[in-house]
Amino acid sequence: MRIVVGITGASGSVYAYSLIRALHMLEVETYVIATEMAEKVLKFECGIGMDEIKTYAKVLSNKNLFASVASGSFKTDGMAIIPCSMNTLGAIANGVGDTLLSRTASVMLKEKRRLVVVPRETPLHLIHLENMTRLARAGADIMPASPGFYHHPKEIWELVNFMVARVLDAFGIEHFLMERWGEKSAE
Numbered sequence: 001m002r003i004v005v006g007i008t009g010a011s012g013s014v015y016a017y018s019l020i021r022a023l024h025m026l027e028v029e030t031y032v033i034a035t036e037m038a039e040k041v042l043k044f045e046c047g048i049g050m051d052e053i054k055t056y057a058k059v060l061s062n063k064n065l066f067a068s069v070a071s072g073s074f075k076t077d078g079m080a081i082i083p084c085s086m087n088t089l090g091a092i093a094n095g096v097g098d099t100l101l102s103r104t105a106s107v108m109l110k111e112k113r114r115l116v117v118v119p120r121e122t123p124l125h126l127i128h129l130e131n132m133t134r135l136a137r138a139g140a141d142i143m144p145a146s147p148g149f150y151h152h153p154k155e156i157w158e159l160v161n162f163m164v165a166r167v168l169d170a171f172g173i174e175h176f177l178m179e180r181w182g183e184k185s186a187e
Contacts, residue, residue, distance in 0.1 A: 002029040003171060004069050004079040004108075005057065006101045009037025012083035012120040012145050013045045018157075018164045019082055020056045026173060030057035031069055031076075033101045035088070062100045069104045078114030079104055080167050083145060086121050086128050093131035093138075108140075115140040116170045118163065141170055151178055 003023055007016040016038075023030045032053055034042070042048050053059055060067045068074040081088065081101070088102065097103035108115040117140050121128065132142050147153070147162040158178070165177040 001171075001173065002031070002076045004031045004033065004076055004104055006079060006081035006084070006088070006105065007032065007034040007038040007042065008081065008083060008085040008088045008101070009035055009041050010083035010085040010120040011041065011045065012118075013038065013042040013048075014156075014160050015082045015118060015120075015145060015163055017042065017046055017048060017053070018160050019080065019167055020053060022164055022168065022175060022177065023173075024056035026168075026175060028173060032057045032059045033062050033067075033069070033104060034059070035062055035085075035099070035101060037085075060100060064100055065103055067100055067104075070100055070107065072107050072111045076108075076113060078116065078171055079108045080116040080118065080171075081105060082116070082118040082163075082167060083120035084117045086119065086131070089117060089119055089135065090127070090131045092117075092140075093134040105140075109138045112139060114171060116143055116167055117141065118143050118145050118167065120145045143167065143170065150181060 005020055091102045092105045097106045136142050145163055147159040153159050161177040168175045
């Protein structure tokens with residue numbers, strides 16, 4: 001399996017870090033594209049630089065439109081953009097492919113591959129909602145960073161893992177990050 005993870009400058013970079021680590025532990029070949037602002041937010045929110053991300057995945061420059069993932073002929077199983085800023089979401093929804101991240105997302109849509117977009121913004125105005133609708137109509141899965149609470153989380157990592165588990169589920173990747181509804185501890 002081969003997954004691309006896009007990271008933007010929206011708050012919530014812990015979701016990206018946790019997803020990348022989970023994919024690594026599950027032995028999924030992972031490519032990471034981070035915007036310049038994503039690198040700053042990752043450092044600010046998590047104290048993590050891109051050098052650490054390189055221990056878990058292949059990191060590609062957002063400026064490199066010659067990268068393998070920019071072409072539909074390079075086979076992947078999909079892409080998750082986590083967290084996804086409204087700026088990046090708007091660019092993708094409107095067909096702007098001027099960065100590797102937005103170009104790769106466009107490739108996922110045109111090749112009918114899974115594109116999971118995890119927006120992290122609130123409140124949402126009409127343009128945000130219309131852009132999400134455009135992406136959903138084009139085939140993307142819109143998965144707002146809205147963790148559930150039925151598993152009775154006590155720590156932040158449990159809320160993060162809830163969302164990471166949902167993203168892994170979207171790609172059909174088996175994991176044990178959390179118990180599912182209806183499993184023994186939830187009953």
